[in-house]
Amino acid sequence: MKKFVSATCIAACSSALLLAASVSTVNAADWPTGDVRLVVPYAPGGTTDVLSRRVADLLKDALDTNVIVENRPGAGSTVGTGRLARGGRDADHTLLMASPGHTIGAAIYPDLAYDPVEDFVFIQNIIDIPNVMVVPASSPYQTVVEFIEAAQDKNMAFSHSGVGSSIHMSGELFKTLTGSQMTAVPFAGSGAALPALLGGDVDVSFENMPTVYSHIKSGDLRALAVTSAERSPYLPEVPTLSEIGEHNLDQFVTTAWFGLIAHNSFPEEGYEAMQTALDEVMERQEFLDFAEQLGAQPGQVEGEEFKQFVIDDLARWEEVAQQAGISQ
Amino acid sequence: MENLTEVLQLFLSIDNFIAIALGVVIGVTVGSIPGLTATMAVALALPFTFSMQPVAAILLLVGIYKGGMYGGSITAILIRTPGSPASACTLLDGYPMAQQGNAKKALKAALFSSVIADFISNIALIFFAAYLAKIALNFGAPEFFWLICFSLTIIISLASGSMVKGLLAALLGILLSLVGLDSVFGSQRLTFGNYNLMDSISFIPLLIGLFAIPEIIEFYRKKVIPHIKAKASGVGMTLAELKRCMKSIVRGSLIGVIIGAIPGTGATAAAFISYSDARRRSPNKANFGKGEVEGVAAAEAGNNGVAGATLIPLLSLGIPGDVITAIILGAFMVHGLTPGPIMFQENLSLIYALFLGIMFSSLILLVVGNAAIKYFSLIADIPKSILFPIVLMFCVYGAYAVNNMTFDIWLMLAFGVVGYLFNRTGIPAAPFLIGFILGPMFEDNLRRSLLISNGDMSIFVRGPITWFFIAITFGSIAFAVFRFFKDRNTKLNADKLTNET
Numbered sequence: 001m002k003k004f005v006s007a008t009c010i011a012a013c014s015s016a017l018l019l020a021a022s023v024s025t026v027n028a029a030d031w032p033t034g035d036v037r038l039v040v041p042y043a044p045g046g047t048t049d050v051l052s053r054r055v056a057d058l059l060k061d062a063l064d065t066n067v068i069v070e071n072r073p074g075a076g077s078t079v080g081t082g083r084l085a086r087g088g089r090d091a092d093h094t095l096l097m098a099s100p101g102h103t104i105g106a107a108i109y110p111d112l113a114y115d116p117v118e119d120f121v122f123i124q125n126i127i128d129i130p131n132v133m134v135v136p137a138s139s140p141y142q143t144v145v146e147f148i149e150a151a152q153d154k155n156m157a158f159s160h161s162g163v164g165s166s167i168h169m170s171g172e173l174f175k176t177l178t179g180s181q182m183t184a185v186p187f188a189g190s191g192a193a194l195p196a197l198l199g200g201d202v203d204v205s206f207e208n209m210p211t212v213y214s215h216i217k218s219g220d221l222r223a224l225a226v227t228s229a230e231r232s233p234y235l236p237e238v239p240t241l242s243e244i245g246e247h248n249l250d251q252f253v254t255t256a257w258f259g260l261i262a263h264n265s266f267p268e269e270g271y272e273a274m275q276t277a278l279d280e281v282m283e284r285q286e287f288l289d290f291a292e293q294l295g296a297q298p299g300q301v302e303g304e305e306f307k308q309f310v311i312d313d314l315a316r317w318e319e320v321a322q323q324a325g326i327s328q
Numbered sequence: 329m330e331n332l333t334e335v336l337q338l339f340l341s342i343d344n345f346i347a348i349a350l351g352v353v354i355g356v357t358v359g360s361i362p363g364l365t366a367t368m369a370v371a372l373a374l375p376f377t378f379s380m381q382p383v384a385a386i387l388l389l390v391g392i393y394k395g396g397m398y399g400g401s402i403t404a405i406l407i408r409t410p411g412s413p414a415s416a417c418t419l420l421d422g423y424p425m426a427q428q429g430n431a432k433k434a435l436k437a438a439l440f441s442s443v444i445a446d447f448i449s450n451i452a453l454i455f456f457a458a459y460l461a462k463i464a465l466n467f468g469a470p471e472f473f474w475l476i477c478f479s480l481t482i483i484i485s486l487a488s489g490s491m492v493k494g495l496l497a498a499l500l501g502i503l504l505s506l507v508g509l510d511s512v513f514g515s516q517r518l519t520f521g522n523y524n525l526m527d528s529i530s531f532i533p534l535l536i537g538l539f540a541i542p543e544i545i546e547f548y549r550k551k552v553i554p555h556i557k558a559k560a561s562g563v564g565m566t567l568a569e570l571k572r573c574m575k576s577i578v579r580g581s582l583i584g585v586i587i588g589a590i591p592g593t594g595a596t597a598a599a600f601i602s603y604s605d606a607r608r609r610s611p612n613k614a615n616f617g618k619g620e621v622e623g624v625a626a627a628e629a630g631n632n633g634v635a636g637a638t639l640i641p642l643l644s645l646g647i648p649g650d651v652i653t654a655i656i657l658g659a660f661m662v663h664g665l666t667p668g669p670i671m672f673q674e675n676l677s678l679i680y681a682l683f684l685g686i687m688f689s690s691l692i693l694l695v696v697g698n699a700a701i702k703y704f705s706l707i708a709d710i711p712k713s714i715l716f717p718i719v720l721m722f723c724v725y726g727a728y729a730v731n732n733m734t735f736d737i738w739l740m741l742a743f744g745v746v747g748y749l750f751n752r753t754g755i756p757a758a759p760f761l762i763g764f765i766l767g768p769m770f771e772d773n774l775r776r777s778l779l780i781s782n783g784d785m786s787i788f789v790r791g792p793i794t795w796f797f798i799a800i801t802f803g804s805i806a807f808a809v810f811r812f813f814k815d816r817n818t819k820l821n822a823d824k825l826t827n828e829t
Contacts, residue, residue, distance in 0.1 A: 044371030075523055163512070196780075201469065215668065293662065
């Protein structure tokens with residue numbers, strides 16, 4: 001009897017081992033093993049959502065599996081991101097579309113239940129959208145320097161799409177670096193903020209490129225500068241803030257970046273499969289056309305470089321949040 | 329002429345007709361399920377439009393939007409659960425009508441006024457877009473502030489019965505609307521450290537809780553099946569009734585058009601403003617809230633009037649007025665089109681083809697709506713003992729589906745208790761809702777104005793639009809006070825007369 005029990009034990013153990021080995025073989029050769037979830041930490045309809053749905057659509061072909069977009073909005077992007085950070089059984093097939101909200105959210109709410117860097121794997125930066133410093137057509141300021149000089153004596157109102165948005169934080173960063181007198185005027189989204197800018201109720205804004213591009217082209221708004229490191233191919237005549245070279249603006253480089261991240265338990269083979277798939281997606285003409293429509297450029301960094309980029313972004317916004325008094 | 333041929337070529341494609349019809353059917357279906365909003369449906373449909381022709385793609389999304397706007401009224405009328413926030417106002421009279429056995433009449437009234445309002449809104453979009461867009465640009469924070477002040481005076485006319493209870497409900501609504509993040513400083517207000525409350529109290533769980541749950545509690549408390557006078561599906565709306573409501577429908581549609589053309593106000597506010605305007609003017613004032621067909625018509629005219637008009641700032645200025653138009657803007661961009669003044673120069677034929685499609689969508693709404701009513705109105709005949717458990721299931725699902733948050737289910741149940749207490753104590757729900765919707769707009773525009781002007785109060789009287797709204801706000805208050813005293817005198821005199829005899 002004893003023999004039988006031990007034989008059964010050995011058989012059971014060895015079959016379990018075999019099973020485990022076969023599972024890992026399947027994983028290594030073939031990720032994904034099921035549907036992939038792409039969490040959007042914002043409500044449907046925003047830039048993050050539209051971009052995610054476009055990317056999910058293209059990823060579906062590249063990965064040859066369903067990519068299901070799931071909106072988990074709330075408290076900036078911290079509710080959806082917090083859920084991903086908790087992991088769970090689907091964590092090996094769940095991605096999240098991170099954006100400046102990931103770092104700005106962490107800068108504004110220091111008591112978050114997750115670590116914005118250590119709890120995640122950073123897969124790839126997909127797209128960078130520059131912000132544009134725009135003034136109404138009726139504004140007397142033709143250059144950034146003229147604007148800054150006027151803002152030393154006169155208080156300027158800048159519109160933004162909500163506390164902690166990249167538009168808001170860019171304004172605060174500009175204020176801190178140049179020592180300008182500026183008041184932030186919040187609106188519920190860029191759509192509501194635009195009329196105030198077009199109508200001249202506010203003096204300036206640091207809007208996302210796609211929101212203001214057509215208004216710049218039609219002459220209703222004047223672009224004074226773009227916030228990216230290099231000039232945008234869509235507005236080649238408009239200087240970058242960093243090239244102005246005065247009033248500490250050489251440090252001013254920000255973009256609205258979007259990239260895919262996952263829980264830090266995300267499997268190595270998934271990470272590799274994702275990078276291959278994303279390389280394919282980002283070369284597709286549909287993707288490049290979409291990026292062009294957003295006035296955006298395909299992302300530049302992946303893996304460790306992407307992680308370092310997020311660490312630097314976080315450090316910068318923490319400082320701005322503290323100086324602007326918007327830290328909780 | 330060449331243009332006309334091009335427009336017709338773009339429009340007369342079978343794809344466009346399928347897209348509109350499919351859009352309206354999806355919209356009506358999704359809109360009628362509590363918790364599933366037209367916004368979600370439009371967002372989910374977006375990826376499918378990537379591979380479609382631009383005109384068909386946009387028309388599919390517009391069809392969903394319009395269908396959803398009407399669809400919300402179906403469950404509002406039948407089971408007191410608004411399918412979408414904009415139909416919250418429709419249930420004030422729609423549900424009592426259904427209870428009186430006039431479900432079909434209410435549904436038809438909602439459909440006819442929706443279609444008429446939709447049509448008027450489309451006409452405004454096609455012929456007055458440029459003019460209305462200009463008005464919208466002159467509508468800054470101080471103008472908005474006074475518009476909201478005027479709208480808040482509506483509470484006076486909606487506080488049927490007791491003014492004190494009405495004001496109490498409104499203040500409670502405003503108090504609850506304060507929960508969440510401060511719009512200027514981003515600090516937490518009244519969240520008690522609960523991160524679920526950081527994005528403020530979610531509107532749909534609040535609506536479902538406030539309206540649907542008390543009915544269910546009441547039913548199980550009494551354990552009696554409410555008496556239904558006629559076969560619940562009843563008869564449709566007569567031509568005479570439609571004629572009687574016509575003035576309110578047209579006025580409501582125009583209110584919707586104005587509100588829709590101004591980015592950031594929304595269909596829910598338009599419905600309430602239209603409803604209270606109709607109530608104020610109607611000879612059947614006393615019947616409002618108790619099953620008045622004109623109330624249903626006015627509310628639906630208000631919210632559907634918004635649908636076409638929100639495309640005005642989108643197409644002429646490139647400004648999305650709400651989330652749905654923001655998604656539609658995304659769809660335009662995916663197809664290489666940038667709404668705004670430039671599109672009118674570069675893609676005029678496409679815009680006219682879209683306009684034709686949008687007009688056609690009103691017709692489709694009428695057909696699809698009629699078919700929907702035929703089957704949906706049968707719901708009113710289902711015994712309550714079978715219907716209510718299903719409704720409760722939908723309530724739970726609806727509350728959860730908005731944000732995928734379990735917390736919202738608890739929130740919905742808590743508001744169910746609040747709604748029940750309101751019913752028991754005779755506190756009206758309408759002023760509570762108006763306080764909740766308009767409270768944050770009041771605060772935000774007040775603070776925004778002062779931030780823009782650097783604290784200078786003169787910004788509030790800066791131009792003709794502010795003067796106009798100041799005049800009608802105070803006029804509205806003066807009229808209410810006058811009526812209050814007049815009613816009291818009439819009542820006192822009547823009492824006196826009774827005593828003497």
